[in-house]
Amino acid sequence: MVVVTVATESSDGFIKCVTSAEHFGLNMTVLRMDRKLQGARQQLKCLAEGLVQYKDDNSLVILFAESMNTVFLAGEDIILSKFRHFNSSLVFSAEAVCLPDYFAENHPGVSDGHRYLHSGVYIGYAPVVYEAVSNWQTVGYGDTQVYFQRLYFNETFKAKHNMTLDHRSYMFQNLKDVEDEVQLVYDEKQSWIKNKVYNTVPVLVHGQGIGNRKLLTLGNYVPNEWTWDSGCIHCDDNMISLEGKTEFQFPEVLMVVFNLSPTAFFRLFLERLTDLDYPKSRITVRLYAMAKPNVADALVWFNEIKSIGYRDITIVTTNMNERDARNDGLHYCTVTDCSYYFAIDSIVMLENRNTLRLLIEQNKTLLSPMVTEGKNKLWSNFWGALTYSAYYQRSEDYIDIVRRRRVGVWSVPHLSCVYLIKGSLIKEVGMTFTGPTWQPMMDSDMAFTRMLRNKFVYMYVTNRHYFGHLLKYSSHTNRRHNDMYEIVNNPIDWKEQYIHPNYARNLNNSTSYQMVCPDVYLFPLISEKFAKELIEEAEAVSEWLDGKEYFEDPSASVPQQLHAGTLDLKTIEYEHQWQQFVKSYVLPIQYLLFSSFKHTGNSTHGFILRQNGQSLSFPTQVVSFSINISLSQSGVNQQGGGCHFDRYNCSVAHIPVGYALMYPGVLTHVCRTVPSKGGISDNLVSFIDN
Incomplete structure (x- = not known):
């Protein structure tokens, strides 16, 4: 035959x-x-x-x-x-x-x-x-x-x-x-x-x-x-190795960065790009900074990296639509005869410093590192199958690939957000985001991959390594610190930035807790960044109460008076985020410390309490337990401060910034502040109940 x-x-x-x-x-x-x-x-x-x-x-x-x-x-x-x-x-x-x-x-x-x-x-x-x-x-x-x-x-x-x-x-x-x-x-x-x-x-x-x-x-x-x-079985076939190569033996890469919509944690995204383990002298950076809330960070980053050895750096702030920006990036690769074209959107958080090396060594003409929204999440940067109309359809193996139960290099009909293309292929097929099949209402990435399919170009995605995760575009663009509001939409990076670096020890090691008074526990909870930004958000609105306000509490028989210097979290539009914070980071600690109580995590009330020398009693709510988080460092902003529990005649002073006290409700633990000296003391207090 x-x-x-x-x-x-x-x-x-x-x-x-x-x-x-x-x-x-x-x-x-x-x-x-x-x-x-x-x-x-x-x-x-x-x-x-x-x-x-x-x-x-x-x-x-x-x-x-x-x-x-x-x-x-x-x-x-x-x-x-x-x-x-x-x-x-x-x-x-x-x-x-x-x-x-x-x-x-x-x-x-x-x-x-x-x-x-x-x-x-x-x-x-x-x-x-x-x-x-x-x-x-x-x-x-x-x-x-x-x-x-x-x-x-x-x-x-x-x-x-x-x-x-x-x-x-x-x-x-x-x-x-x-x-x-x-x-x-x-x-x-x-x-x-x-x-x-x-x-x-x-x-x-x-x-x-x-x-x-x-x-x-x-x-x-x-x-x-x-x-x-x-x-x-054949993932290692035709691979190349960069091991042992000198700096100038590494292939040149055009890294094209697209920031086309407001993006949370944009500065962190840029820092991770800078941290990629690849010779800077072999990378040309071209950043399309089109999202106004992120332009300032883009310019700061641009000035910072000028001196660290990149082959060339360009930032494009000219107003253009997404399709034109992406076509411009491809065109720049063609006119500069780039060896590799590495395109990445600002919603891709690369946590693997070896990403560029690994993609180049796999030696495919068009390869994307698989990134997902997070652990056990199904949103990713590729589709395993398409419908008859070329829209998303879940393939039989999609979930196993996304969750890395099946590991390999996979041929797929659609990918987006981040990919490496050999420059020769871009020239050979005339890549564009506005090809013959382009339609005005079609997303640019769909037009791009349809063009590739029509030209019989295979697109591959690899999940052989963990590369990072996807962000959701920012839904908060009018705050002083927009990232602080992203706990619901982008919990992975929010946790990295705003939770105390020693928080995980609370869950793994019971010795992390200090019982500083009877049934009063001290432990690390939030980062100094979170404490600082909370105060700055509060000061930006500057709506501190004068001591004449009350709030209705269903668990109390009479309205509760709020002290002068109190600022409700509702004032900075943080109530929803605080509810999520309590459920994600406070309740797991409560389950360990007070295991006989199970709560839904409703935050009855959360507020920032600003103390300037005086001793203040907290509202006498009938709640299950309370937390009190120090937002200011003792010895820096002020001297003294802390909490005193009358029933036990026990005081807790000099609480480190970001550390929290957790204690039962007022039935046993009526609490008031210890007078501060020489400055202002800020605390975040929340009463937790079902």
């Missing part, structure tokens, strides 16, 4: 086809590879010229497969056995929809299976195949599909060679419009494809048009690509 094909270029799809054939010991003969090989006439002529040497060999079988979108699933013995089962000299694959549709009625009806001929895959004895393609002179410049359909309608030729179609995918599985028929089957050691409608196991699978999307998923597993026992 001889396997033949013609091709226009050596694409990822072509390589996949060839390597799958080689896996089964099939030597694929490429009769011609030429970009100019277009149209039925040229392709058939090429086939005729290539097969003339076999035209008299009656025992030889020829298998033709389009190389851009075919994956082999079996070796020669199985293929020949299945071919002989048809008792035919020429067998074409079949599909469910007729193209062109005006030939639909010419096809004989079938009681079972797919009715229409598809010319992408066929098998036959050498003289018959040669005869089938040898009339290429009669063809114009149309499609080979039309040529072979007319041959199929030729009753003389059809009867002479018992020409037939593989209606039930016994040998050839076409995917177009029948993706749901196909089932990926695997055990611990191998993977294969089954047509669950006809209960057949094909020897190859062919994608065309929309069917190519399904082929991407299947190709991640067959043949012998990924198993439960071995994981990703």
Whole structure:
């Protein structure tokens, strides 16, 4: 048997086809590879010229497969056995929809299976195949599909060679419009494809048009690509190593940063980019700073990194839309002849310092590091499958990939936010975010990946390493410290910035707690940054109460008076965030310290208490427990301060900034402040109840 094909270029799809054939010991003969090989006439002529040497060999079988979108699933013995089962000299694959549709009625009806001929895959004895393609002179410049359909309608030729179609995918599985028929089957050691409608196991699978999307998923597993026992079998193939390279042997990278919408923790994002472990002299930075709330941070960062050795730095603040900015980045790569183009959106928090190295070493033409919204979250920067209309569809393996239960390098139909592209590919395919399929209402990333799919460019995402996580765009842009309000939307980075660095010890080590008075515990809770920004937000609104205000408390019989110098968290619009803070960081401590009590975490009241020398009694709420967090450092802002518990005649002074006291409610722990001296003392007090 001889396997033949013609091709226009050596694409990822072509390589996949060839390597799958080689896996089964099939030597694929490429009769011609030429970009100019277009149209039925040229392709058939090429086939005729290539097969003339076999035209008299009656025992030889020829298998033709389009190389851009075919994956082999079996070796020669199985293929020949299945071919002989048809008792035919020429067998074409079949599909469910007729193209062109005006030939639909010419096809004989079938009681079972797919009715229409598809010319992408066929098998036959050498003289018959040669005869089938040898009339290429009669063809114009149309499609080979039309040529072979007319041959199929030729009753003389059809009867002479018992020409037939593989209606039930016994040998050839076409995917177009029948993706749901196909089932990926695997055990611990191998993977294969089954047509669950006809209960057949094909020897190859062919994608065309929309069917190519399904082929991407299947190709991640067959043949012998990924198993439960071995994981990703070929992930290390064709990799390169940067280990031991000198600084100037590292490839040059154009790092293009897109800050197109207001982004939380933008300064932290920039710091993590700066921290990437890659020679700065080999990186050119181009930052598109279009989000006004982030421009100031962008300019500060730009001035800071000028002196740390980057090859070149440019910041673009000119007002342009997203599509134009992304196209400008690609164009800059083309005109500067960049080796690698690393695009990253400002919502991608890279926590892995080796990200650039790892992507380059994987040696793919277009590769994205997988990033998700966080642990056990499903939002990521790739799609595992697409609907018929090219929108998101969850693939069977998506959750396992996102949660890294399946680890490898995955071919996907759509990715976004962060990716590395070889500069040569950008030039070769003419990459753009406004290609022929672009529509005014289409998202730029969808237009981009549709363009890539149409050009048969494989997109890969790797989850072989943990790279980082995704942010949600900032929903707070009018505060002095917008990031402080992101506890709900962006809890990962919020925790890093605003929770005390020793907080985790509270959950892992009971010795972290100090019982400073009976049932009064002292422990680290918030960062100095959080304490500082809370005070600054309070001072920005400057609506401290004068001591004449009351608030209604359902747990108290009378309205509760608020002291002068009190500022309600509602005043700085922080009530919702404080509720989340209590549930996420206070209740876990309470469960450990007072395990017999379980609470929903409703914060009955939260306020900042500013003390200037006097001793203040807290409102006598009937609550389960209270927390009192020091926002000012004793010995810096003031002397003294702290809490005194009358029942036990016990005082707690010199509380470090960010540390909290936790104690039961007023039934046993009526609390008042210890007078401060020489300055202002700020505390955040909250009463917690169901």
